[in-house]
Amino acid sequence: MKIPKYLKIQEDFIRDIENGVYRPGEIIPSDNELMKSLKVSKSTITQALKSLSDKGYITRQQGRGTFVAEQRRKPAINVFICPTERREEIFWNEIKDAFNQGTHSFEVKISFIYNDLVPLRDTLLKAFAGGMAPDILSLDGPDVPYWAYMNSIRPLDDFVNEEFKNRFIPHILKQGTYQGKLYHLGYNESTLCILYNKKLFEKIGIVPPSSIEQAWSWEEFLSICQFIKRKTSIRYPLLMDSGRGLSMTSGEWVTYSAFPFITQNNGSFFNDACTQATGYLNSKETVEALEWLGKLFTPYEYTHILDIHEQFPNDFAMSFSLPNAFFDTINNNESDNIGIIPLPKHIRSASPHGGWGLCMSKQTQYPYECWEFISYFFSIENQLKLNKYTGIPVLKILYEAFNNFNLVSNNTNILFSQLHNSAVTRPITPAYPAFSRLFSTAYINIAKGGNAQALLDDAADQVDEHLRRHNYFSQ
Numbered sequence: 001m002k003i004p005k006y007l008k009i010q011e012d013f014i015r016d017i018e019n020g021v022y023r024p025g026e027i028i029p030s031d032n033e034l035m036k037s038l039k040v041s042k043s044t045i046t047q048a049l050k051s052l053s054d055k056g057y058i059t060r061q062q063g064r065g066t067f068v069a070e071q072r073r074k075p076a077i078n079v080f081i082c083p084t085e086r087r088e089e090i091f092w093n094e095i096k097d098a099f100n101q102g103t104h105s106f107e108v109k110i111s112f113i114y115n116d117l118v119p120l121r122d123t124l125l126k127a128f129a130g131g132m133a134p135d136i137l138s139l140d141g142p143d144v145p146y147w148a149y150m151n152s153i154r155p156l157d158d159f160v161n162e163e164f165k166n167r168f169i170p171h172i173l174k175q176g177t178y179q180g181k182l183y184h185l186g187y188n189e190s191t192l193c194i195l196y197n198k199k200l201f202e203k204i205g206i207v208p209p210s211s212i213e214q215a216w217s218w219e220e221f222l223s224i225c226q227f228i229k230r231k232t233s234i235r236y237p238l239l240m241d242s243g244r245g246l247s248m249t250s251g252e253w254v255t256y257s258a259f260p261f262i263t264q265n266n267g268s269f270f271n272d273a274c275t276q277a278t279g280y281l282n283s284k285e286t287v288e289a290l291e292w293l294g295k296l297f298t299p300y301e302y303t304h305i306l307d308i309h310e311q312f313p314n315d316f317a318m319s320f321s322l323p324n325a326f327f328d329t330i331n332n333n334e335s336d337n338i339g340i341i342p343l344p345k346h347i348r349s350a351s352p353h354g355g356w357g358l359c360m361s362k363q364t365q366y367p368y369e370c371w372e373f374i375s376y377f378f379s380i381e382n383q384l385k386l387n388k389y390t391g392i393p394v395l396k397i398l399y400e401a402f403n404n405f406n407l408v409s410n411n412t413n414i415l416f417s418q419l420h421n422s423a424v425t426r427p428i429t430p431a432y433p434a435f436s437r438l439f440s441t442a443y444i445n446i447a448k449g450g451n452a453q454a455l456l457d458d459a460a461d462q463v464d465e466h467l468r469r470h471n472y473f474s475q
Contacts (some may be wrong), residue, residue, distance in 0.1 A: 005040055006047040007368065013048070014105055017057055017068055024070045026127075028058065031066075054365060055105065075106045077369055078133040082113045082120045082126075084188075084356065085324065091389055094136050099376055106369045115251050121433065128363065135364040136373065140252055141175040141354040144184040149430035153359040155181040159371040164198035167378070172394050174425055175354045185378065186357035188390040191418045192260060194341040195319040195326055204231045212342040212349060212408060212417045218292060221344040225302040228317045236304050238296065239319035243309035246297075246444050254440035256352055256426075256457045257320065258293060260343055263424050265289040270441070270463075274429035275472045277463035279440070282456040289346075290443065290452045297447035305447055313338055323406055323415050327391035340411040342418060353423040355390075392419070430473040434466045 013370035016022050029037065034045050049066060052058045055075050060066045064169065081092050092110055100107045111134070113120050121143070127133045128150075139147060147153045160182060165173060169189065176184030187357075196208055206224060209215050240246060241253055262268065267286030270277055280286065296302045303320070310317055313329045318341070329338055343351050358377065360370045376382070380397060387393050392415060393402070399416070426432070442455040467473070 006051065009034075009038060009040070009044070009048040009220065010051050013052055014055075014057060014118075015328065018103075018105070022068045024068050026068050028068065036236075046109060074104075075366060075369070075397050076109045077106055077136065077364075077366055077373060078134040079108060079110045079373075080113055080120075080137040081110055082115060082138050082140075082356065084322075085328070085389070086114075087328075088389055091386060094385070095377060095382060099373060102370065106168065106366065108373055116249055124152070128361075131363065133361045133363040135361055135366055135370050137359050137361060138187075139184060139359050140357050141186060142252065142355075142358050142428075142436070143183060144176060144359065145178040145428055146181050146430040146433050147359070148178045152362055153183050154364075154367070155183055155373075156360060156363045156371075157182055159367075159374075167395050167397065169396055169399070169419075171386045171419065171423055171425065172357070175428075176357060177439075178428060184357045184359050186355050186394055187377070187383075187386060188355040188357075189353060189392045189394050189419060190312045190322055190324075190355040190390075191351050191353055191392070191415055191423065192257060192343055193321060193326070193415060193418070194238075194343065195316075195321050195338050196341050197317055198337050198339050200232065200317055204228070208339065208341045210414075212345075212414065212422060215342040215345045218344050218346050222300075222302070225296075225300070225318075229302070232317065234315075234317050236308070237317045237373070238303040239308070239312055239316050239321075240303045240305070242319050242321045242325040243312040243316070245307045246305045246447055247307070248272065248440060248444070250435075250440075252436060253322075254443055255436045256354075258290065258443055259426060260350045260374065260424070261293055261346070262286050262289040264348055265292075266347055269435065270427050272430065274427050274431065275467060277435070277460040277467070279461060281460040281463060282453065286411065287452050287456055288475070290446050290456065293443070293460045294446040294449070294452060298449040305444065324389070326411065327389065340414050342414050349422040350424050351418040351422045352426065354420055354426060391415070397399045398461040402411075431467055431470070435463050438462050438466075447468050 031042065031045050031049070035042060049058065049060065053060055056069055058066050059069050083089060083092070089112055096108050096110050098378070114121050124137065133152070135468045165182070168185070172186040172189065173182065175186055176182055183400060201208060206227070225237040228234060241250065241257070244250065246254055265288055267289050268280045269284055270280050296304060319325065326338060326340060358374055360367060360374070364370055380395065383393060383395050387398065390459055391412065393399055438459045444458040445455050446452045
């Protein structure tokens, strides 16, 4: 990355101040002297000194000159993090504390935002509208185009070189890119899987598929659910979202969990340009997929809508879950009785991917400091720490290390195989947050026994109206 001249001057001054070349209260050379000695323009010197003043390194006194600040308080970079689980706070606080204990010219402060308490989108809208946006924020991948379109986040392309980008698995970069610009670097990757009770399966004679090639078909999966219901006293053969069920407070889970089955039946949400939902969201293929999913709830009662999470992980047969549910039980030593089955497949294999990542606010006054922290966060050491929580790395080198040291179990291999061989990216459009809410409402009503065609017709009309109202999100 080519560093602007003013930034190079700023960094040289910071180094000299911190190394004692210039001491507190000492006057520094005048603007004209700096212009001559550094062979730069007046505007470059002005920009460099203004930045140093904003960061508290110097004070400029009218008619007297520019002095090194007597006492400098480190500026703070504010970070909004939306953890997927409460226990992630421990990880983020450890990262923050380790960074702040280093010799950096600023400190990091983290605020945790929980969607189930106050939706992140509402918090961010209020912060951006009031000019109080964080410097760095975490976003779920599909929401990135909306915030980029709203001009709330800035591209990272000025900071990221090809070597840095090549550290990431390709899906991470695809998810974080909108209209050719990279706005988002995912720090976790995800997929969907079926968790199963090893002892129960062995007891009743079910042999689970051990690879995505051996995955059950939709019909075989229904037969397995029916068999479990007949052979055991378990009411629901399949827990939904580790027992949490379906609700609008589940956030993106509702759409995320349906997406692969729609894709498996060659259905879709939008046309390729993401400018129309009618004919796609309510197509024959999408409707068929939602009808199949709906029957799992009503009338088959193979899974549930209401929250019964207390049954997981000790009293269940199968669970439709995110991988972190598996890694949580392993890390907490709650159970060694859980295995992973690949998603059922239909006309084609398909699995979702994507997760949360870091973006830089357009309102930040400290873009280079933000990038310094983001770069620090994506070090191999820190990503190894994060991997204990997520189980799925975003850096290529970690995949290679896991394979070389035989750290990939059969369970993890299924997750990796889905990500590498059948992962599909959700639509990249600023309309996605509104679409996801409308789709979630339709899916939940289908699960309650509603007519899939009628509900998806209505949802498609509302999505198209949203697109028209926003002029199809043309720039």
